[in-house]
Amino acid sequence: MKTITKLILLAVLLVFIGCRDTKSENKGTISKVTVAFSGYGCESNCPFEVYSVDNNLNVSFYGGEGAYKNGYFKGKVSKEIWDSIQVRFDKFIVKGIDTTEYKKTDHPDVEFFIHDGFRKHKTRFAENTGKMTKQDLDILYWFKNIAAKQKLQSTDSLIFETTLQYIIPPKSIKK
Numbered sequence: 001m002k003t004i005t006k007l008i009l010l011a012v013l014l015v016f017i018g019c020r021d022t023k024s025e026n027k028g029t030i031s032k033v034t035v036a037f038s039g040y041g042c043e044s045n046c047p048f049e050v051y052s053v054d055n056n057l058n059v060s061f062y063g064g065e066g067a068y069k070n071g072y073f074k075g076k077v078s079k080e081i082w083d084s085i086q087v088r089f090d091k092f093i094v095k096g097i098d099t100t101e102y103k104k105t106d107h108p109d110v111e112f113f114i115h116d117g118f119r120k121h122k123t124r125f126a127e128n129t130g131k132m133t134k135q136d137l138d139i140l141y142w143f144k145n146i147a148a149k150q151k152l153q154s155t156d157s158l159i160f161e162t163t164l165q166y167i168i169p170p171k172s173i174k175k
Contacts, residue, residue: 030086030093031055032115035143036164037108046108050165051147057082060158061147062165073152081146088139089114093121098133110140111164 036050048064061073077085093116114121132140 029117031117033089035112036162037110038164048165050160068148072155072158074155075150075152098136099131111162
């Protein structure tokens with residue numbers, strides 16, 4: 001009887017381990033990605049902006065001070081771009097964000113959300129993106145630059161799950 005119980009327990013354990021490993025190989029489950037950049041944290045003029053793309057290929061963009069385009073905009077991306085977004089941002093879900101021990105200056109603060117069908121992943125850096133490795137930073141800037149390459153139509157307003165892109169003065173530290 002004890003041998004059967006041990007075999008059942010071992011089988012259940014192997015199933016759980018197998019399911020966990022399958023998740024890391026699971027690509028294409030992302031349903032929405034939103035990335036917001038704050039001009040704070042830069043030594044020069046970094047833009048205040050947010051860019052969002054969903055699995056229906058809808059694009060939403062807000063450009064504030066310093067952005068290549070000011071206002072609210074909507075449009076579409078191609079299926080190929082969406083597929084590329086999923087592959088690149090899946091890395092953040094599976095492995096997380098790689099940081100460096102060195103702080104590079106002249107990088108904006110960033111906040112991003114990745115919806116993967118099961119949950120929403122939110123990341124906001126207390127420090128600027130200069131703490132990220134070049135590989136991870138390149139993913140965020142690649143995503144940000146998609147907006148400049150799309151035909152976007154002006155709209156009155158949009159709602160985003162972040163407010164980091166709006167110019168709100170940082171809280172002062174009282175001494």
